Amino acid sequence: MTETFYEVLRRQGITRRSFLKFCSLTATSLGLGSAFAPKIAHALESKPRTPVLWLHGLECTCCSESFIRSAHPLTKDVVLSMLSLDYDDTLMAAAGHQAEAILEEVKARYKGNYILAVEGNPPLNEDGMFCIQSGRPFIEKLKETAKDAKAIISWGSCASWGCVQAAKPNPTRATPVHKVIFDKPIIKVPGCPPIAEVMTAVVTYMLTFDRIPELDRQGRPKMFYGQRIHDKCYRRPHFDAGQFVEQWDDDQARMGYCLYKMGCKGPTTYNACSTVRW
Ligand code: SF4
Ligand code: SF4
Incomplete structure (x- = not known):
């Protein structure tokens, strides 16, 4: 039977008090006000867990650095370590074949029901040979993982727009995610790096409400990118x-x-x- 978010948290030793604090912090960071905290708590108590798979293409890893340095350690820990991050080849303890086996297992078990988070972008020149992972071009791994994802988050300017590696003359033909994946909802969270609290809030919003946040015409969540x-x-x-x-x-x-x-x-x-x- 699939566990709920709350059951996972309790199994990981998170107290109910900390869980409710997390719900309040999340409601506040989403700009929803404290009245929404019970709704978030109820959603997390009753919904089955949605895994997040986090892939890395051409990038500098500072999006991850930003994420793990969220000003609210509780929020970061809950989202990152305990709630949902099933695969992140930079942060996970497993490596090599062991890590790839986990990726395949999650993809098969949660087919159509996992969130794919992408940091960095795929280079397309030379058949993708400028970024090789698990012995094959990253673009292949990205497309395979995107195929059965529920939605995709493009972390940072690399995944959203291309960033420095896509600057002219762009020798590797580094290409943002939305220009290689066309059949999935893509949420862009640009910034170099993006703001840690925005990153955790976007993930938590999607996990809690089981939908993507409202986006602006460039594909960014309006709740965070609507103000100058x-x-x-x-x-x-x-x-x-x-x-x-x-x-x-x-x-x-x-x-x-x-x-x-x-x-x-x-x-x-x-x-x-x-x-x-x-
Ligand atoms: S968007 Fe910026 S911080 Fe994030 S991986 Fe790319 S270069 Fe690094
Ligand atoms: S007031 Fe405007 S121009 Fe001045 S530092 Fe702030 S954002 Fe920049």
């Missing part, structure tokens, strides 16, 4: 007062003045940085 950084930036009063940093080590920099003249893209960037103070 410039509008809530803690340096904004300095912008309005015309107080700018002119050099990285000047007195204005030490006083926390606005970074517009240093190239800040906050006025044209939509993300939750200023809301979560990241």
Whole structure:
């Protein structure tokens, strides 16, 4: 019989008090308010567990670094270690054939019912030979794993847009996930790296409500990418007062003045940085 999220948590030694705290933190980070905490608790108590498989293509691994450094250790631990992450070849203890056997087992057992999270992207030149995993091109592993996934999360700018390895002349033809997978819902969580709290909240939202969050026209969750950084930036009063940093080590920099003249893209960037103070 498939376990519920709650049963898994209890088996892992999470107390009911910690579980309820996790539900409150999740409701808050999703911007739903504390009244939603009981609904999240009920969903996690009654729903069967949904596994998350996390693959790595061409990338630097800092999306993972960001994720495991969430400001709320409880949230990160619950999502990452105990709740759902069944396969992540960077973080898991198993390696080689043992790790690949786990991937195959989860794919078969939860066919059509697992979430695929992708960090990095596949290079397509030379038949994908610039990123080899388990003795074959990453693009093959990605397509095979995506085939039976319920939905896909593209972590970070690499998976969402291509990032630095896709910059001209892009010798490996690094390609974002949505340009090689066309038949699955894809949730983009861009940023380099993305914000840890946004990452955990997106996973938890999908696990809890069994649906993908509402997306903007670029495929990003509206709840986190709907606000312009410039509008809530803690340096904004300095912008309005015309107080700018002119050099990285000047007195204005030490006083926390606005970074517009240093190239800040906050006025044209939509993300939750200023809301979560990241
Ligand atoms: S999006 Fe940025 S932080 Fe994430 S893997 Fe790519 S280069 Fe690293
Ligand atoms: S320009 Fe940048 S540093 Fe200045 S207020 Fe806007 S977002 Fe903040």
